[in-house]
Amino acid sequence: MAHSLLLVDDEPRIRRVLRLALEDEGYQVAEAANGYDALAALRREPPDVVLLDLMLPDRDGFTVCREIRRTSDVPVIMVTARTDSHDVVAGLEAGADDYVTKPLVAKELSARIRALLRRVEPANARQLDLLVVGDLRIDVAGAEVSRGDTVLPLTRTEFKLLAELAGAEGKVLSREQLLSKVWGYGYFGDSRIVDVHIRRLRLKIEHDPASPKHLVTARGLGYRLVS
Template sequence: MSDTGPVAHSLLLVDDEPRIRRVLRLALEDEGYQVAEAANGYDALAALRREPPDVVLLDLMLPDRDGFTVCREIRRASDVPVIMVTARTDSHDVVAGLEAGADDYVTKPLVAKELSARIRALLRRVEPAGARQADLLEVGDLRIDVPAAEVTRDGEVLPLTRTEFKLIAELANADGRVLSREQLLSKVWGYGYFGDSRIVDVHIRRLRLKVERDPASPKHLVTARGLGYRLVS
């Protein structure tokens, strides 16, 4: 996804009024953002899954679902920063929006400079966490080179597929913590994957065959029964 990611941050703009989308898009592109659009909650969730943005700008009044619901649905599988953008100034709505999982709540009519500043403030806070993804992870005798999408053991390159690589990279990035199947699904397979969570098992198996010296008794890719998997040095 963000392999050779562009320098510009990407936004997903969710609003049903084309006119407002157009105004906002122009203003935000002026501020140097790369803007994608969605006209309703359904499209928003689809777009989120297809191409995760750095920030979501979410209008409260959408044709299909209301923004609170959409926000909660986003939160069910993703930590992406969300800013509610709406005409409803009632304090009660602000609280409801933030409780639904939004990071910020701004009211129309809005000043582009202010919105941009709030986006920057949010990114500043989130970025270190997202950027914690190191370029080179070392786990035991494994070296995981994220930019090169390559795993080596004893200088020998292991022929991992793309999914396998993402999986082991996420586990390595978790730094020994247990990741549940659901967490792995959302991180590796992306937001909104509704298939059987047993895929994780299967790919763990395939990884073990390539990564473990004795796949029958894994030393690195350890299963935490009832919880998930973790990567051990």
């Protein structure tokens, strides 16, 4: 069955070109020209991936992404013509799973989408079904993290990152290892995507994100998850 995409861009020509190219790659593509229509389409028929342009006429992509994250963990790829690192980081902190810059090359975009879809598929069956780190219970099979009776609202990418760190059993994983394991071998984006997702994870799993007890930094080496 073909994966479904929601393409959000206010330029009809760009939407048409991308839709035709992505349909040639085997995707089912729905379109939205603004943030309001995108959110309505998401509620009506949730896609497998959202391609979200940063510059929209009614509200910017950051705002739309934050609104998506209030109710959905659907993977979001932010699309931007800007190369400023501040915009990239802001998009990731708003809840995007990845980002691409214009002009877009259809084959490269399709590769990023495939990598993202692999990332959010159910965890490999060889992994343990349940991991416990401190007061966190990580249900690998169910892709769910809980503390007591409370399920924590992680995105699929955040869950994958946490599960990889938990599976390392306290060992340090470098940014490069995490990029390969979570974002896929050959990922060609900015490695700071790891740092941004780590910050987002800490906000959700740590009692005091400024002084993390579980998700800790190994200076100059990477990150590890400890009980």
